[in-house]
Structure formats: structure tokens, C-alpha cells
Amino acid sequence: MLLFTPGPTPIPEFMRMAMSEPTIHHRTLEFESLFAKVRAGLKEILKMREVLMLASSGSGAMEACVTSLCTKKLLSVNSGKFGERFGKIAKAFNIPLIEIKNEWDTPVSLESILQVLKDNPDIDAFCMQVCESAGGLRHPYEEITKAIKAYNPNIMIIIDGITAMGVEPLEVSYVDALIGGSQKAFMLPPGMSIIGISQAAIAKIEERNIGFYFNLKTELKNQVKNTTAWTAPTTIIIGLYTFLEKLQEKGIDRLYQQTRARALATNAAMEGIGLRIYPKTPALAMTTIFNESSEDLRRILKNDFGVNVAGGQDHLKGKIFRINHMGFIALNEISWVINAIELSLERLEVRKFDGRANQIFLQKYYEMM
Numbered sequence: 001m002l003l004f005t006p007g008p009t010p011i012p013e014f015m016r017m018a019m020s021e022p023t024i025h026h027r028t029l030e031f032e033s034l035f036a037k038v039r040a041g042l043k044e045i046l047k048m049r050e051v052l053m054l055a056s057s058g059s060g061a062m063e064a065c066v067t068s069l070c071t072k073k074l075l076s077v078n079s080g081k082f083g084e085r086f087g088k089i090a091k092a093f094n095i096p097l098i099e100i101k102n103e104w105d106t107p108v109s110l111e112s113i114l115q116v117l118k119d120n121p122d123i124d125a126f127c128m129q130v131c132e133s134a135g136g137l138r139h140p141y142e143e144i145t146k147a148i149k150a151y152n153p154n155i156m157i158i159i160d161g162i163t164a165m166g167v168e169p170l171e172v173s174y175v176d177a178l179i180g181g182s183q184k185a186f187m188l189p190p191g192m193s194i195i196g197i198s199q200a201a202i203a204k205i206e207e208r209n210i211g212f213y214f215n216l217k218t219e220l221k222n223q224v225k226n227t228t229a230w231t232a233p234t235t236i237i238i239g240l241y242t243f244l245e246k247l248q249e250k251g252i253d254r255l256y257q258q259t260r261a262r263a264l265a266t267n268a269a270m271e272g273i274g275l276r277i278y279p280k281t282p283a284l285a286m287t288t289i290f291n292e293s294s295e296d297l298r299r300i301l302k303n304d305f306g307v308n309v310a311g312g313q314d315h316l317k318g319k320i321f322r323i324n325h326m327g328f329i330a331l332n333e334i335s336w337v338i339n340a341i342e343l344s345l346e347r348l349e350v351r352k353f354d355g356r357a358n359q360i361f362l363q364k365y366y367e368m369m
């Protein structure tokens with residue numbers, strides 16, 4: 001079965017092999033030396049002042065950032081499940097919240113954000129996704145974070161880049177916390193989150209000193225010394241080390257270029273056989289198709305062609321399907337997925353198969369490579 005869901009993503013063999021070695025103890029020089037290399041590698045990719053790794057899924061890092069960086073009122077962008085999650089975190093901790101809600105295919109507008117900031121001078125933290133995975137939507141976070149800092153540089157900016165980190169180069173000049181997760185473009189097992197933090201965020205974290213397990217001050221104090229506050233997810237960190245090594249060898253720009261070409265060529269191929277891209281501004285992490293027969297399509301893809309793509313949630317359940325582009329993906333695999341989708345449309349008596357999708361995909365892909 002080809003796993004083509006936008007998280008978890010398949011773990012390449014070289015990483016599975018590395019992670020099958022005997023467990024190492026986390027309070028050893030061996031682990032500290034490995035952790036130091038992983039920290040350095042991540043800092044280079046994220047281009048942020050510091051980096052923290054937590055033994056939690058991405059939501060744990062979202063929670064830690066909200067509690068550590070917001071003291072008065074949070075402004076959150078909700079264009080889907082993950083934007084909604086920031087709001088739920090604020091509510092769980094009784095943090096006053098203003099939410100800007102849009103349909104899941106619609107990027108947030110800068111004007112709406114600036115208006116809320118003017119009406120609520122007590123907002124001291126802002127959070128949003130780069131890619132809202134619920135609908136495969138790309139928000140214009142660059143111009144938004146820049147405008148917020150220009151309006152009030154004291155507002156802490158928390159960016160969920162879980163489906164953007166390792167997908168495209170990220171502009172972090174106006175970001176205080178950039179969140180990532182192991183099971184997306186890093187192609188690791190679920191269970192570890194990553195936070196890139198700015199100098200201003202470090203100051204805030206130290207002043208706040210909040211929480212216990214998710215106390216970022218405690219983590220920071222330990223991680224700058226190449227150790228962790230609690231038992232580290234050693235196996236995932238070993239896997240991450242091999243990923244970073246591979247990236248060094250391949251070049252991260254090459255990974256970004258391939259991901260971009262794959263995503264844009266897939267979108268073109270899908271449109272070329274009459275399918276509709278759901279988001280108004282699609283992210284590169286995944287191709288999201290709006291189709292009323294999504295459940296039938298996914299069933300045929302799985303049963304007849306051995307391809308697993310993701311469906312939709314809540315009001316988009318049964319109405320969209322999502323194809324992953326994150327990570328190192330073999331061209332023959334995505335090419336097969338595209339073929340299988342075209343074949344499935346024939347089985348649904350929507351369109352006769354003529355190989356058009358793959359023709360467009362390969363042509364567009366090589367134009368961009």
C-alpha cells in the first residue's frame with residue numbers, strides 16, 4: 001500500500017534501519033553529541049535563534065507556545081481543524097481569545113487582522129498556520145507577520161509550520177515561534193514536535209516560566225546544554241539525524257524544488273482531467289481535491305490500486321481528498337498515484353482513461369526541474 005496521506009508520511013528504509021538499532025540511554029555523552037548535531041542541523045534549516053524538541057505530537061508544541069507566549073489575549077486564525085485547535089487550547093487555559101474564522105478554502109485577509117488588533121489593544125499574541133492542512137490551504141503568513149510586527153513589535157507571533165517545515169523555505173524574520181512535527185515532511189514516526197524560537201520569545205519564555213511538562217524555560221535550560229528535561233524520544237532523534245544527514249548530501253534546496261514541482265504538476269494534472277482544486281490558495285504540502293464522490297474514489301484507490309490518500313473532516317467529510325507531497329517521494333510513486341486516480345474516474349464512469357493526467361504531470365514536472 002502506498003501511503004500518500006499528508007501526515008503521517010512513509011518512513012524511508014534508511015531511516016527505519018537507523019531507528020532499529022538498540023536503544024541508547026538519553027543521559028549519556030553519546031546521546032548528547034547526537035542531540036547537539038541534530039540541534040545544529042535544525043537551527044540551520046529553520047534559521048531561528050534556538051530550537052527545542054519535545055516528546056509530543058505537534059499539538060503539544062502548540063499548547064506550550066500558547067501558554068508560554070500569551071499572557072493577555074490571543075488572536076487566532078481559524079480556517080480549519082488546526083486553526084480551530086489554537087482556539088481550543090486558549091479556551092482550555094482560560095486565555096481570552098479572538099478568532100477570525102473563514103471557510104476552509106479561504107486564506108485570512110490582512111485587513112481583518114489589522115482591524116481586530118486596532119479594536120483589541122490588549123492582544124499580546126497571534127497564531128496561525130502556514131498551511132492549514134484541513135483544506136490544504138496556504139495562508140499569506142509572510143505579509144501578515146510582517147504587518148503585525150510593524151503595527152506592534154511586542155505581539156508574540158506563533159506560527160504552526162507543521163505542514164510547511166521541510167516543504168518550502170520559510171520566512172521567519174517576524175516569527176517568534178515556528179512549530180514543526182516529526183510525522184510530516186521529516187518522515188519520522190509520530191511523537192516528536194519541534195519549536196524554532198526567536199530571541200524575543202526566549203526572553204518571554206524565561207519571564208513566564210509556566211507549566212510543568214511543557215515548561216519551555218525548563219526545556220530551554222536543558223536543551224542549550226544538549227540534553228532534555230525529561231526522557232528524550234531518542235529513537236526519533238536518531239531518525240532525524242539520518243534525515244538531516246541525507247538532506248546535507250542532497251541539498252535542502254533540491255528537496256524544496258522537487259516538492260514544489262511535484263505539487264504544482266499534480267495540481268495541473270488533476271485539473272487536466274476535470275477535477276477541482278479545493279483551496280483558493282493551495283499549499284505545496286498536499287493536493288486537495290473537492291469532489292462529491294471522494295469516498296468512492298478513495299475506496300477504489302485503496303482496494304484496486306493500493307493507494308491510501310486522506311479524506312476530509314467535519315463538513316468536508318466525503319467531499320475532499322488530499323494527496324501528500326511532503327518528504328522524499330519517488331517520482332514513480334506519485335506518478336502511479338496520479339494514474340490510479342485517472343483509472344478510478346473511469347471506474348466511476350466519470351471520464352474515459354487516456355493517460356492524460358500522467359502526461360500533464362510528467363511534462364509539467366520536468367519543466368520545473
Ligand SMILES: *Cc1c(COP(=O)(O)O)cnc(C)c1O
Nearest residue numbers: 007057058059082131133162163
Ligand atoms: C498534523 C498537524 C498538526 C499536529 O497535529 P498532531 O496530531 O498533534 O501531530 C498541527 N497543525 C497542522 C497544520 C498539522 O497538519
